[in-house]
Amino acid sequence: MFVARLAVLAAAMLSLASVADAKSLRWASQGDALTMDPHSQNEGPTTAMNQHVYDALIGRDPKLAKVPGLALAWKPIAPDTWEFKLRPDVKFSDGTPFTADDVVFSYNRALAPTSDFRSYISSIKDVKAIDPLTVHIITNGPNPILPDYTTSILIMSKAWSEKHNVTKPQSFKDKEETYAVRNAMGTGPYILKQRDPDVRTVMAKNPTFWGAKDFPDYPDELVYTPIKEAATRVAALISGQVDFVLDAPLQDIARIKQTPGLKTEETAQVRSIFLGLDMGSAELKYSDVKGKNPFADKRVRQAMYQAIDVNAIKAKVMRNFSAPAGLVTSPGVHGYTPELDKRLSYDVASAKKLLAEAGYPNGFSVTLDCPNDRYNNDEQICQAVTGMLAQIGIKVDLQARSKTLHFPKLQKKDTSFFLVGWGVPTLDSHYVLTFLYQTNDAAKKVGSWNYTGYTNAKLDELADGMLKEVDQAKRDKMIADAWALAVADMPYLPLHHQLIVWSMSDKVTMPIFANDSPNFKYGKIK
């Protein structure tokens, strides 16, 4: 009797659940978004998910060029003020109109102490609503690249946030879960229909989306499943249980390409992989050279650079999914040029000579700290480097660890030689120069990822200057000069830019985004 009742109940629920899923796109990747709260996690997968529900003032097209989002036009009206003209007649998916008040509210929310975007937009002093369709953003001094920063700040509804008591981003100190963690309501192309973290997220087309005219054809429904195990993810794609996989492992790409009915899209990712050298300390912490620091000598750094056969790493370790680099920033970033990106030649003989000239004809030993779960094939890259440096007599003791141990070690400056990668959300060179090359200065909040001890007053000055310079030509010159110094001084040994490969069914048309963040309103499914 009980069983019969259960069966009836189940049947009733199923019939409710099975709505016609016309043009549904099922996609998978390794890790789910951490939260639907758009301001509490500044993390790739989280942003990739949330941008389907929430819009920013300015969007990015598949070429990563800035395109109008909730703002139609923007211009500086004073050295420290940017004016944004908002798009008229935009409605949130609950039917309420979108106005300048929502923008002011969202920016203040993103600047709150519990926001993970607080330091990202720390140059913003004030945000003012001038009229319902005009917003002024006032910065601490001129900020020529403010529009680039706005592409990451998603806009929430003030009324909705107040109603659900989520006017502040979630805090880890609270015991309870806040409403915005699993619920979302924005102006974007989709509405959140079901959110089961780590299990399944379903989004349905937002009928009131402002861009319906520009994007008439995007999938009616998105079904996202995180699949942690790489082999299972690929199996799901090959067996047709998902239509799109964001991060198939590099060794499986060939197999996917050979499978009828599947295809891949590839592009250079905005992320460069490189080695850092502690050149600032008086003595290396992890080396057999005592009383002096071999890395302080540029000849040693250059010798190591020239001893690394990056093409072998590309062919053997990366299965050709990498672009050898001479610069620690990638194509697509403002200030990148192919000339700067040229590598010094791979030349073991002159590397040995340089090392001998520097006084280390027999090499020395040093410990290399390497993550093993952060970048594509990171540990194997380090193993290859270890072998290559042995050729010139540098004995590398490789220590590969999880990212949860690797990065804290770096931040304690408890390293002599390390591998790290760097992406550029603003797509502007300043972001790279200020975090990686400027002299580490906690008070000025610059150089916070510069664990090399590298310091160059001229470069510091240029980096500070380009933050404020509004004249584009002058600013470009500053960027070029700073890169010239950075490349010549060689505190980092560049390795390669990562390539990203998206795998999908033939039914799917989807342009690839170099920031590895799929925006499905640009996609289509047959």
Place this chain on the structure above:
Amino acid sequence: MLAFIVSRLLQSLAVMLAVSFLCFVLFNFVGDPINNMVGQEASPAERAEMRHDLGLEDSVGVQFLRFLGNAVTGNFGKSYRLARPVSDLIVERMPATLELVLVAALLALAFGIPLGVLTALRRHTVDSSAVMTFSLAGVAMPTFVIGILLIYVFSVECKAWAPALGLPADWCFPSFGRGETVNLGWWKTGLLTDSGLKAIVLPAFTLSLFQMTLVLRLVRSQMLEVLRTDYIKFARARGLTDSAVHFRHALKNTLLPVITVIGIQVGGLIAFSIITETVFQWPGMGQLFIQSVQFADIPVMAAYLVMVSFIFVAINFFVDLLYAAIDPRLRLDRARLGTAGG
């Protein structure tokens, strides 16, 4: 008897305390969650502030006592990764794991016992040596290999061979997930839908294979032993049919140890479903744990490990009680020890 129960309870409590303390010591080696919780722009000062807010700067002892204090009131804190209360997460994931374990245990019994009987009765035949060879593979092959192999054969390659055998194209099994689920109160079950039932086949089989072969080999050896005993000879002498001798007399007597072993193994199934859940993206507690380890999500790891140790301790506690109830010698020894000590 009461003294025995009390002493056992105290021992169990001590084990749990020791396990959770060890967990906290181990957490020091998992690393720092802060990097996963803030963007790369966060300044060192902001990272330090967050570390301070979460109490990560305190010594292991202080962190452990704080955890205990909260755990006593049923508060396991909030996940660093998902920003949700840990108790909610565990309650949400438990049904998936328990259903998987239940189906796996049933499969182990349903295949293990008949095959064990078969191989005991028909020794030195082709079919039973085939079964024994298969059981060797089941004992020796690691779970993730079995899982990947099943996915390869029954969901990837299946698209090619199923139609060739005249099976419908959608006969193949899903390679991940739970299929459609139905809510029975807070319990989300996948056992009432077609897609849910289909989805549980491969992971449950993967998880059960080791137990299945264990049961098979156990039943076989017990059966062989029982068949040699006197009362089986007497049963035969009484002229009972083969099936009555084998199933009513012999099998019944082999099952007692089998049931005991399976009971204890259920705890192991729950704890070791981690690998199966990862391979099949089964949204259970094991997967929650693995993801938490990678994120250094200490509240979830602590709660999960305490819960698993609780399951083990509870099962052992009841097994001990049962043994004591069955075997009076245990009770007497304990009672004598109790009076001598006190």
